[in-house]
Amino acid sequence: MNEEVFLDLGIGTRLKRMYERLATDAERTYAESGLEFRVRYFPVIYPLSLDDGQTIADLAQKSGLTHSAVSQIVKQLVSLDLVRMKTGMDARSRIILLSTAGKELVSRLRPIWDDLERAVGIMRSECEADILQALEEMEQALDRKSLYQRIEEMGSRKKTRPVEIVPFHVDYADAWYDINREWLETWFEMEDEDLRNLRDPEGQVLAKGGEIYIALLDGKPVGVVALKHHGDGEFEVSKMGVTEQARGHGIGERLLAHAIDRYKARGGRHLFLETNRILTAAISLYEKYRFREAPLRDGSPYARADHHMIYSG
Numbered sequence: 001m002n003e004e005v006f007l008d009l010g011i012g013t014r015l016k017r018m019y020e021r022l023a024t025d026a027e028r029t030y031a032e033s034g035l036e037f038r039v040r041y042f043p044v045i046y047p048l049s050l051d052d053g054q055t056i057a058d059l060a061q062k063s064g065l066t067h068s069a070v071s072q073i074v075k076q077l078v079s080l081d082l083v084r085m086k087t088g089m090d091a092r093s094r095i096i097l098l099s100t101a102g103k104e105l106v107s108r109l110r111p112i113w114d115d116l117e118r119a120v121g122i123m124r125s126e127c128e129a130d131i132l133q134a135l136e137e138m139e140q141a142l143d144r145k146s147l148y149q150r151i152e153e154m155g156s157r158k159k160t161r162p163v164e165i166v167p168f169h170v171d172y173a174d175a176w177y178d179i180n181r182e183w184l185e186t187w188f189e190m191e192d193e194d195l196r197n198l199r200d201p202e203g204q205v206l207a208k209g210g211e212i213y214i215a216l217l218d219g220k221p222v223g224v225v226a227l228k229h230h231g232d233g234e235f236e237v238s239k240m241g242v243t244e245q246a247r248g249h250g251i252g253e254r255l256l257a258h259a260i261d262r263y264k265a266r267g268g269r270h271l272f273l274e275t276n277r278i279l280t281a282a283i284s285l286y287e288k289y290r291f292r293e294a295p296l297r298d299g300s301p302y303a304r305a306d307h308h309m310i311y312s313g
Contacts, residue, residue, distance in 0.1 A: 053095050057187075083097060083099055083102050165254060188276070210226060210227055211226070211227045212239075213258055234268070256285060257289065272311065283307065283309075286309050293308070
């Protein structure tokens with residue numbers, strides 16, 4: 001092995017290097033066994049082989065991958081006819097199942113997985129430290145506080161990418177639609193109410209006394225939020241989303257804070273939002289800004305809305 005020079009600073013590089021070495025050998029084993037199977041399919045195929053019929057959210061939780069990453073793998077596997085999707089009981093969730101071809105593939109993969117598991121176990125026994133335990137402890141440390149948060153706390157990094165929040169303009173109509181579609185289609189299915197608001201922001205939001213704001217990063221639209229007006233001082237935070245590529249800059253927090261500021265500036269008496277319990281990160285952000293859970297609203301236009309929150313500031 002080359003002399004290690006990266007140490008703590010390059011731990012991600014070293015983990016990636018180990019992954020690539022293991023993945024290369026695993027894929028060589030698959031290929032020599034006559035199987036067209038890629039390591040990137042494993043986080044979906046393996047859990048389904050143990051418990052067929054799971055949602056994308058289930059698979060994301062078990063693999064530790066993002067919902068978006070799992071969705072992309074599932075799309076590939078559907079195109080290869082290795083998995084199929086069916087509508088869940090509530091007509092909002094999609095259940096992922098192995099296809100006939102997928103089940104046949106799994107039966108051929110099982111003895112190879114057994115060999116791979118034994119080989120990795122032997123490698124672990126040759127090591128003084130247990131790498132699985134070490135990785136578990138590192139992941140727990142990241143759960144407690146991300147690397148980004150730890151760097152921010154040091155206070156020595158100069159921020160060089162300012163975020164600008166600007167009012168809606170027709171030039172941002174495509175961004176308003178595309179940014180919302182990205183997160184909606186990642187987690188749910190677009191509903192009629194979504195389409196009405198995304199196709200006609202002027203008529204559905206602005207003309208009714210609401211406001212829409214766009215977050216610009218380096219001058220490019222990367223986030224959106226609407227403050228819908230329901231009359232008599234009642235407002236709703238709606239359609240807040242940030243592109244996946246721009247996450248990590250606190251843009252969602254900036255948008256939410258701006259919407260609250262505008263609500264206060266207009267003398268609002270009631271501010272609420274509707275979301276879904278699966279969006280745990282978003283709910284944590286809302287709670288940080290003093291939104292509290294309340295009984296579900298009657299007549300919500302969204303089938304996915306199973307979590308109602310009211311601003312208590």
